[in-house]
Amino acid sequence: MARISIDGKNLEFEQPLTILEAAKKLQIKIPTLCYNEHLVPYGGCRICLVEATTQTAPGRSRLVPACTAPAEDGMVVTTDSQRVQDSRRFIIELLLSRCPESQVIRDMAAEMGVDPDGQNLDVVGQYLLKRAPRREATNCILCGLCVRVCQQIPERYALSLKERGIHRKVTPPFEKVAESCIGCGSCAYVCPTKTITIEEA
């Protein structure tokens, strides 16, 4: 049996287990956006970052995404240190700057103490939420859940990611209506910001 400590609570566990799964067993809540328990973890949105110290490097803590990081024997994890809070605030401010109208993101930001309407912000928050240029309105945070669920559950590959960096977007392959789409609705179901909707034919 291996043992991990999260926020001072101890858990004995069998490997393999991620930090997020271990935290769940201890009823410690870590925010997630690109995670779904039925899919291969992705580690993309970075909202689930936690601070972890391993036995091999005791003096050095690292920020790791709880959804992909394997829980290790002797690991000590903090989910609400100042460093974790600052990092999460930065991530949610970035996402809020991208999707200012998404209620899910606004609620999550509020929970983290970020006022979506721009009160009590530091220099980075001020920029991201008040001054940064606006792009085309979207609620898509590019978590890739829709693309991954389509690949991994019905295995239809009817959605894919196009372009890179800031230009990245989710589209059916070649931006045509995908023949392989069976209308199962998985993509809409997993979308954390409810950006994908199903239309009746």
Add this chain to the structure above:
Amino acid sequence: MKCKPEDIQSIRDKYASVSAIRSGEGVAENKIDLLVCAGTGCVSNHSLKVKASLTAEIQKHNLQDRIRIVTTGCNGFCANGPIVVVKPDDIFYQLLAPEDIPHLVEEHFLNGRPVEKLMYRPGEDEPPIPKMASIPFFGKQQLIALANRGIVDPESIEEYIALGGYQALAKALTEMSREQVIEEIKASGLRGRGGAGFPTGKKWEFCKNAKVVEEGGSDSDKYIICNADEGDPGAFMDRSIVESDPHALLEGMLIGAYAIGASHGFIYIRAEYPLALERLTQALEQAREYGLLGEQILGTEFSFDITVSKGAGAFVCGEETSLIGSLEGKLPEPRVRPPYPAQSGYMGKPTNINNVETWANVPHIINRGAEWFSSIGTDTSKGTKVFSLVGKVNNTGLVEVPMGITMREIVFDIGGGIPGGKKFKAVQTGGPSGGCIPESLLDTPVDYESLIQAGSIMGSGGMIVMDQDNCMVEVARYFISFTQEESCGKCSPCREGTWHMLNILEDITTGRGREGDIELLEKMGQHIKETALCGLGNTAPNPVLTTIRYFRDEYEAHIRDKRCPAKVCKALITYSIDPVNCTGCTACAKNCPVACISGERKQTHVIDQDRCIKCGMCYSVCNFDAVRIE
């Protein structure tokens, strides 16, 4: 022919004259080798025409039995190409044109008078330096990874063997256990030359010891990969190694595969490197022919082969997990580590990945021993490092220097200082992931730790020198525009964050910067470094953070005074014509692409500021120093 270990020695004996002439030791029967550089730099300066002319002249004078023309890879002194080196005398001819050749051949090889005007001179009035080894550019260099550069024909496996090639492989396979090879590499202190500097021996050991059991109970295959996806702007170390000595890379990979227990390897190389690809493909074919790749290599139980895979130009593929994704045919996106490739890499199998230069060091360590290798360099950084020295420096080219050498020695002793008597400002190491090192830190020794302390990284070896005419804010803007363009978009901080940083920097360089923007960039940069998924995002803010750290006054001038001290940022400068110096020659008016300069011949000219696009054409064509930039 399928070689046995003893055949390597007999090929070496057969071609003994090659090593005798190239090394200058024990000269063979008055024979001469003319080494014509055919690296990408010299080829683009028509070295192949020089070669054709040499061939014709040698034939014409019936000298072909005595003089052999050998095409080599990059000599290193790219600034002065096309280059021909005469061996065994080590005479260095530079900046050659096909027209120079008839005279050169006649004088040097018929009359025995080497041609001084085609030799290197340190200054215009100084005497020429005939021998390559005496030229300061080469003096402080120490060659290990580039040991054969410019002296071996990269298209001839026999020449590689003649110069000592594949001996290390024979030694490893016949005299050393797999563990001994790994111990040797560990003891040498070799660290990854791709950027992060992870100890190579340790990496190999992790992969060798990784135990992955397949369904059905057998041990899983293991893979090794060579990362030749060199993408830093201004960097060409790996390309040059592959172009000039491809077998050194193959031999290093063979030794690594034996130690790790891999039966298959990949070389992931940029498709934009056609010459490197061609030479690599040829080297692989030759190695297979000689039984150095394939089944039962050198007659032993060890079997191994290599597949070449061409990259499609995504910078992020230089990151090892993205590269593996690309090899698997997936989107080139980084994966979160752990698990590391040593545990779960290509197709989920244990995989070891090193870059070209790291692999090229391996045969030398096996041949000459860990003790020899670790005697070079500093406490924590052993051996040498190859740099491509570019930018505002006299001797641009490829250099290999012992670790611990100072930046000053590289830029001023080897690089010959800054052209045009201009003032040095900074040197950028580590490409878009690195930082700018200012003059006050020029005595920083080149090793992994010191460079990190200075806010930069060793990186893969790009070294861009900048002078007084470079605007450091613009440099930071350029690098962040590169990383945001190359960000894959998987993780939020790199995708969104670098875009925001670019916007802020564009504001500053166009005069829209605001008080507090420096602190904003610093904070945002720290956040991105801390939260991004892979090495690309973790290091992307470095150029911004180091230029703020060392050149804060330039940022302040842009933001507060709306002034670009280096006179680079177009929105912050104006061009005007000084009536005192202007002779009315009309050169500026004739060359202005938007025709916004007016004035009669022999009268002072005037620039219409409203229509001026600040292209700088008038400034560069004026012969009377009459165009002012404010």
